[in-house]
Amino acid sequence: xxxxxxxxxxxxxxxxxxxxxxxxxxxxxxxxxxxxxxxxxxxxxxxxxxxxxxxxxxxxxxxxxxxxxxxxxxxxxxxxxxxxxxxxxxxxxxxxxxxxxxxxxxxxxxxxxxxxxxxxxxxxxxxxxxxxxxxxxxxxxxxxxxxxxxxxxxxxxxxxxxxxxxxxxxxxxxxxxxxxxxxxxxxxxxxxxxxxxxxxxxxxxxxxxxxxxxxxxx
Numbered sequence: 001x002x003x004x005x006x007x008x009x010x011x012x013x014x015x016x017x018x019x020x021x022x023x024x025x026x027x028x029x030x031x032x033x034x035x036x037x038x039x040x041x042x043x044x045x046x047x048x049x050x051x052x053x054x055x056x057x058x059x060x061x062x063x064x065x066x067x068x069x070x071x072x073x074x075x076x077x078x079x080x081x082x083x084x085x086x087x088x089x090x091x092x093x094x095x096x097x098x099x100x101x102x103x104x105x106x107x108x109x110x111x112x113x114x115x116x117x118x119x120x121x122x123x124x125x126x127x128x129x130x131x132x133x134x135x136x137x138x139x140x141x142x143x144x145x146x147x148x149x150x151x152x153x154x155x156x157x158x159x160x161x162x163x164x165x166x167x168x169x170x171x172x173x174x175x176x177x178x179x180x181x182x183x184x185x186x187x188x189x190x191x192x193x194x195x196x197x198x199x200x201x202x203x204x205x206x207x208x209x210x211x212x213x214x215x216x217x218x
Contacts (some may be wrong), residue, residue, distance in 0.1 A: 002127065007031070008091050009068075010109035012045035017110055017136035019058045021152065021196075026160040031067050034106050034131060041102045043068050044094060048075040048085025049169045089197075092117035099124045106131060112138035119144055165196025165197075 018025050031043055045063055049056060049072040061068050071090055075083040088111065095105055095117055104127040107114060120129045120142065130137070130145035133152055142148045153156060 001103075002036075002129075004041050004101075005035065005038045005106055006041045006095075006098060006102040007034050007044045007106045008095055008108065009043070010087070010091060010107075010111060011045050012087075013109045013111055013115040013136075014132075017133045019087040020136055021133050023155055023159040025158060027063060027068070028066055030158045033154060034108070038104070041098070044071055044086040044091075045069070046071045046073075046091055048087070050075050050082070050083065079126055088113050092120075095121050096124075099126050099200075103127060104129060108132065110137035111143065112140050115140050115144050124205070179206070 003163045010132070014025065035043070045068045047060070047070070049060070051057070051074070064070050071087065071094070073085040073087055073090070075085045077083050091107075091109075094113065095107070099105075099121050105121055106129045107118065110132040115138070118130070122128055122144070127146045128144075129147040129149060130141055131149040131151055132141075134150050135152075137148075
């Protein structure tokens, strides 16, 4: 029995993990998937931000209005030009400080650094579930969690149907199309040009394209 749950999402880690397996997360579907039928206390989304990045600000506004509590930290620019924001401490502190308010913690991250935090929360009598893509999740994390939710097995439930990473698309412009009947793989070389319709929609109806790659690219 999961009881009341609280979700903690390491946004940067999830974005890069999803991109590495070629998918883009649909955050409305993702929240429903993680929650299931369980009562939800909070769904936290932790991310680094660049205030000058308008696309990201629009995305985070959508997240706030669609069930997420966004916890952000300004990105730091390092000598080599990379931009990073580490929110591991914030995630661990929130997991521990709220432990008496929920029954199950759902942590979305593959970072091994959270192993100690998972154990600390478990010692308080809280059940801890870990969600992640297996290839990007530390085995140590899987070992200390009470349950591992392998996202690779639930792609249709958590990803965008029109994701630019879906349908076998590779950055080289090639498509790998599989047929159920023959099981054969056809490689088609083509130049891909995206054409998007410009539509007026009500605010909040359509989820913005995930913009994190434009500012957080490690």
